[in-house]
Amino acid sequence: ADVLAANARIAEENLKLLRAKGIASFDFMGSIGSGKTLLIERMVDILKKKGKKAAAIAGDVAGDDDYRRFRKHGIPAVNVNTGKECHLDAHLIDHALGDMKLDGIDVLFIENVGNLVCPTDFPLGTDKRVVVISVTEGDDMVRKHPVIFSLADLIVINKIDLAKIIEVDPKILVRDARKIRPRAPIFLTNAKSGLGVPGLMKAMGIW
Amino acid sequence: ADVLAANARIAEENLKLLRAKGIASFDFMGSIGSGKTLLIERMVDILKKKGKKAAAIAGDVAGDDDYRRFRKHGIPAVNVNTGKECHLDAHLIDHALGDMKLDGIDVLFIENVGNLVCPTDFPLGTDKRVVVISVTEGDDMVRKHPVIFSLADLIVINKIDLAKIIEVDPKILVRDARKIRPRAPIFLTNAKSGLGVPGLMKAMGIW
Numbered sequence: 001a002d003v004l005a006a007n008a009r010i011a012e013e014n015l016k017l018l019r020a021k022g023i024a025s026f027d028f029m030g031s032i033g034s035g036k037t038l039l040i041e042r043m044v045d046i047l048k049k050k051g052k053k054a055a056a057i058a059g060d061v062a063g064d065d066d067y068r069r070f071r072k073h074g075i076p077a078v079n080v081n082t083g084k085e086c087h088l089d090a091h092l093i094d095h096a097l098g099d100m101k102l103d104g105i106d107v108l109f110i111e112n113v114g115n116l117v118c119p120t121d122f123p124l125g126t127d128k129r130v131v132v133i134s135v136t137e138g139d140d141m142v143r144k145h146p147v148i149f150s151l152a153d154l155i156v157i158n159k160i161d162l163a164k165i166i167e168v169d170p171k172i173l174v175r176d177a178r179k180i181r182p183r184a185p186i187f188l189t190n191a192k193s194g195l196g197v198p199g200l201m202k203a204m205g206i207w
Numbered sequence: 208a209d210v211l212a213a214n215a216r217i218a219e220e221n222l223k224l225l226r227a228k229g230i231a232s233f234d235f236m237g238s239i240g241s242g243k244t245l246l247i248e249r250m251v252d253i254l255k256k257k258g259k260k261a262a263a264i265a266g267d268v269a270g271d272d273d274y275r276r277f278r279k280h281g282i283p284a285v286n287v288n289t290g291k292e293c294h295l296d297a298h299l300i301d302h303a304l305g306d307m308k309l310d311g312i313d314v315l316f317i318e319n320v321g322n323l324v325c326p327t328d329f330p331l332g333t334d335k336r337v338v339v340i341s342v343t344e345g346d347d348m349v350r351k352h353p354v355i356f357s358l359a360d361l362i363v364i365n366k367i368d369l370a371k372i373i374e375v376d377p378k379i380l381v382r383d384a385r386k387i388r389p390r391a392p393i394f395l396t397n398a399k400s401g402l403g404v405p406g407l408m409k410a411m412g413i414w
């Protein structure tokens with residue numbers, strides 16, 4: 001319980017810092033391989049065309065795959081490896097922010113470790129928390145993980161181009177998400193083609 | 208550290224009990240939605256045709272979806288909800304075994320919570336640990352989660368029917384798995400059609 005209280009305090013500080021710098025910030029959570037990185041890459045490209053500057057923090061258990069993908073877009077990025085932990089926490093973000101030049105940044109994307117359970121207890125201090133799942137994981141993903149969806153500000157159901165071939169009806173996922181979190185807008189996206197991304201960005205306030 | 212030592216002791220007891228009853232037991236770990244349940248369902252059907260009796264323990268954070276799928280095959284099953292924890296542990300399995308009639312059972316499948324990080328520290332006391340991922344999660348899944356693959360007895364790359372459409376080359380996943388765990392056999396499967404399942408069952412010693 002102390003760990004969670006300490007995390008909440010540090011998250012407050014992170015949010016104050018980001019808001020003071022005028023940075024819109026987002027915590028992208030979701031299942032392993034659901035398309036978090038690709039969605040962020042799409043948004044980064046769109047923001048660049050609009051003359052806005054993005055930055056990213058890539059959270060992963062091991063390796064720097066996602067970090068390198070972000071760097072290819074020419075944006076400032078920091079890699080955070082969590083080792084045995086399956087979630088980022090506010091303390092790690094506090095450190096990562098210390099390593100970044102935040103001046104002139106408009107939008108900060110934080111990609112959390114792929115996991116639909118552990119990140120729930122550890123808010124990072126961002127404006128909004130986005131939960132991303134994909135149809136290829138099956139039609140029971142939402143109802144099996146009620147807690148993370150109950151605290152989502154935005155819900156994304158990605159890889160809808162594969163819904164027919166995997167025989168999963170996205171309406172089932174939407175129905176379950178509405179039940180758990182009626183107030184969060186739900187977006188159907190194809191991160192490969194970019195379909196649905198502008199609508200999501202509008203709801204995030206970064207379009 | 209005490210928690211892990213206690214878990215290891217109880218796992219020993221579970222294994223002794225299962226071996227005394229002549230039950231071959233398997234811990235199915237892997238990413239969320241990778242196809243663990245469908246693979247087990249396929250195996251249960253094949254075992255039934257061979258006159259062998261299977262049983263299952265379904266581990267999930269919440270809900271009883273997987274448990275109900277196992278029950279549809281007419282096999283004894285127990286549902287275990289882990290709540291905030293993203294892994295099963297030997298203690299929960301000890302309890303679940305207590306709730307099952309084990310006499311006459313040939314094979315026990317334990318489906319762990321979908322997660323490529325947390326289950327690594329908690330062996331359950333089964334004969335073998337099987338790690339299942341699917342191509343739809345991307346070609347970086349193995350190298351991003353070295354620890355769980357380093358302790359796998361068998362590695363399964365599922366949904367290979369979708370490899371072309373998701374543009375993921377299964378050879379990359381196989382290469383990464385060989386690097387981390389050269390001794391574990393690797394299987395490419397399509398749990399929907401059953402392709403690759405007999406080979407996997409042979410390596411599990413239940414064919």
Ligand SMILES: Nc1nc2c(ncn2[C@@H]2O[C@H](COP(=O)(O)OP(=O)(O)OP(=O)(O)O)[C@@H](O)[C@H]2O)c(=O)[nH]1
Pocket residue numbers: 031032033034035036037038039066113114158159160161162189190191192193343344345346347348351372373374375
């Ligand atoms: N067809 C299709 N493929 C997608 C889509 N989104 C992502 N992918 C593919 O799915 C795989 C995983 O995408 P990533 O962006 O790496 O997913 P992630 O959630 O960041 O993965 P982790 O960080 O490892 O948890 C990659 O092979 C992507 O090309 C989509 O909407 N449609």
Ligand SMILES: Nc1nc2c(ncn2[C@@H]2O[C@H](COP(=O)(O)OP(=O)(O)OP(=O)(O)O)[C@@H](O)[C@H]2O)c(=O)[nH]1
Pocket residue numbers: 136137138139140141144165166167168238239240241242243244245246273320321365366367368369396397398399400
């Ligand atoms: N095309 C295809 N679909 C598959 C395959 N294996 C599983 N699926 C589908 O993928 C989805 C998830 O399968 P499950 O068996 O529920 O996966 P799981 O790993 O048990 O999921 P959790 O228990 O929720 O972690 C379902 O919609 C399945 O029909 C496969 O080999 N090919």
Ligand SMILES: [Mg+2]
Pocket residue numbers: 036037038066111
């Ligand atoms: Mg990623």
Ligand SMILES: [Mg+2]
Pocket residue numbers: 243244245273318
């Ligand atoms: Mg399952």
